[in-house]
Amino acid sequence: MELGRGRFLAAAGAALAAGALPRAALAQTVQLPFDNGTRPLVAFPQKRPLILLTPRPPQLETPFEVFNAGVYTPNDAFYVRWHLANIPQSVDASAHRIAVSGAVNTALSLSMDDLAKMPAVEIAAVNQCSGNSRGLFTPRAIGGEWGNGAMGNALWTGVRLRDILDRAGVKAGAKQVQFDGLDTAVLPGTPDFKKSLDVDVARGDDVIVAYAMNGEPLPVLNGYPVRLIVPGWFATYWVKMLSAITVLDKTDDNFWMKTAYRIPDTPGNSVVPGATGYPTIPINRMAVRSFITNIPDGAPFKRGRNELRGIAFDGGSGIKRVELSMDGGTTWREVALERDYGKYSFRRFAGEWVVAPGTYTVAVRATANDGAVQQATPIWNPSGYLRSSIETYKVSVI
Amino acid sequence: MTKQSLTVLACVAALGAAALGANAFAAGKPAPPKGTATISLPGDAGMAYKPGAGVGAVQAACLSCHSSAYVSTQPLLTKAQWTAEVVKMKNAYGAPIADDQVPVIVDYLTTNYGKP
Known part of the structure; x- marks a missing residue:
């Protein structure tokens, strides 16, 4: 390594x-x-x-x-993130079933063999924790104190959730689809971890029940044997070890939807620290982000010709443009995007940097196809969600 | 099967992919797993709460659901912030904390993992 x-x-x-x-x-x-x-x-x-x-x-x-x-x-x-400590440490895929029930015409119990008979799709998509980069909030936000590495990009293989829902037959008037996995709470008073999507989101072209990740079975800690993939949306919805799909005729009011994973329904999903009384909504799509990936902390670059490399992604419109700044964001220049693996994937970029010795503040800024562009000023919310401001790097050149 | 018919199948698959948005699969792609996957998690990996007044109450209230790292990795929180966390654990997550133990736990957390 x-x-x-x-x-x-x-x-x-x-x-x-x-x-x-x-x-x-x-x-x-x-x-x-x-x-x-x-x-x-x-x-x-x-x-x-x-x-x-x-x-x-x-x-x-x-x-x-x-x-x-x-x-x-x-x-x-x-990366790995679980909420509840009772995680099965041995999972038999042959015995695993996904129960489909609720507001459907026909309840189902789907095995891996059942999934194997359905049309398979593959999609490259970024999975990012809602609280990725929480440790960088100022003032600090309480929660999982991540750096920037609570994210990953994988090629997911599976079947469309819509195909499963159509097989069960969603009844008219259904509002949401709820997902549960094999993990359970230690204490009876702890709410089971369940997440829900509106029916129209759940029926989207790209929402899949994935049984492979980068061409291999999912690691147990990433949800073996199947997990939900909701491209463009934060990972909280990507339920691991998926075992139940329940169609609801009302909006889900379970703790993990109604109380947890809420963001301010304010401009930029931002509030002033200490603010109260603002409306909130369930967290949903990811904001556009970009990072330089080849600046080792504290290690100097050599004078002359260098290459800066990195990644950008957003909530599903795809990356339109990435710009680099060598002067802390005063001037910018566009860099080349590399191969497009799809609108939900990391998009790699590379830019040449010819530089004299000195100390520089390098910044990277991405613009998404939907027009969203990263801003210099970070947002703030008490749960530390959705950090997406321009990243800057102190670089010394010798 | 002849090479030609394979090519035709591949084209059909590609057309299907275009119509569906995501990429449909050709043969030889991953299939749903069949076997049993087993891991052995390290529990708390040797981590523990710092010794101190009230640590027993904290161990009894908090360790059933999460390791001490849930506390030790937080920034230094104020007493008000630790109080809010303890109340949340008790009310929202069902932590077994008697009312008279709340201040014991809050004092321990503020002393050992907090700021005045």
Whole structure:
């Protein structure tokens, strides 16, 4: 594994005062760019060493240099995020069923063999945690304190949710479709994790029940044997170990829709810290973002000709333009976009940079096909969702 | 099957893909899995709450559902912020916290993972 120069500190027991990790886990830590952002690198099952946010339920962040290696995020490097601690650690795909019920004409119990007989589709799509980059909020937002690596891009294979719904026959007047997975809460008082989409969203061309990820079965921690894929939408809807699809004749009022994962229904989904009383809506589509992927923290560039590489994505319109600035956002120039893997995928870009020795603030700004463009000023909301402002990087050139 | 008929099939698949938006599959693509996948999670990976007054109440109230890292990775929170978190855990997530234990837990969190 290629590690970014200067990014990893020496074994740092001090950062882990809370207790001793297994010896192997102590080998390296990562310093995310915010207070209390020291994290161990730990290899979980089916995973290479990832940035450990929490071990139970597991939350693992992808080291950022992975995004420089290719347009798709390898399965063993793909980030992990669960809400409830009762996660099946052994899942038999042959015995697994997806129950389809509720406001349908015919209830179904679908096996993997049933899915195999349905038309298969594949789609490249970014899966991003609603709280990706939460640790960068100022003032800080409470929650999972991620850097920028709670995201990944994969080629997903599966069947259209619409085909499943049509087979069951959605009754007139249905409002939403609710999704549940095999994970359950430890305590009876903890709401089971369920998410819902409006029927028209659920019936979209690109919403699939995926049984493969980058051509392989999903890692258990990413939802083996099947998970929902909602391209363009935040990962909270991409229910893992999908076991139940329930058509609702009303808007879902379960905790994870009505109370959690809400964003301000305000311009930019932003509020002033401390504000109260504003309306909220369920989080939905992702905002346009871009990152440079080949600037190792703290490592200088050499004078002369350099290449800056990166990725951009949005909530499903696709990337129209990426611009780089070498002067902190005063002047911009467009860079070349690389191959288009589809409107939901990471779009890679590369730009040449001929530079003299000195210190620079490099910035990257993407514009989506729907016209949305990244802004310099970050938004703020109390849950730390939807961070999407222009990224800047301090770079020294020697 | 002849090479020619394979080509025809591929073209039909490609037409289907165009009509459907996403890419339809040719033969040889991934199929739904059949086997059992088993992993062994590391539990709390050796992490624990810092020792201190009230740690027993915190362990009893919080460890059933999540590791100490849910607390230790937060920024330094104020007493008001920790209070809001504890009340949320009790009311929204059903954490087994008696009313008289709330201030014990809040004091522990503010002392060990917070700021005045």
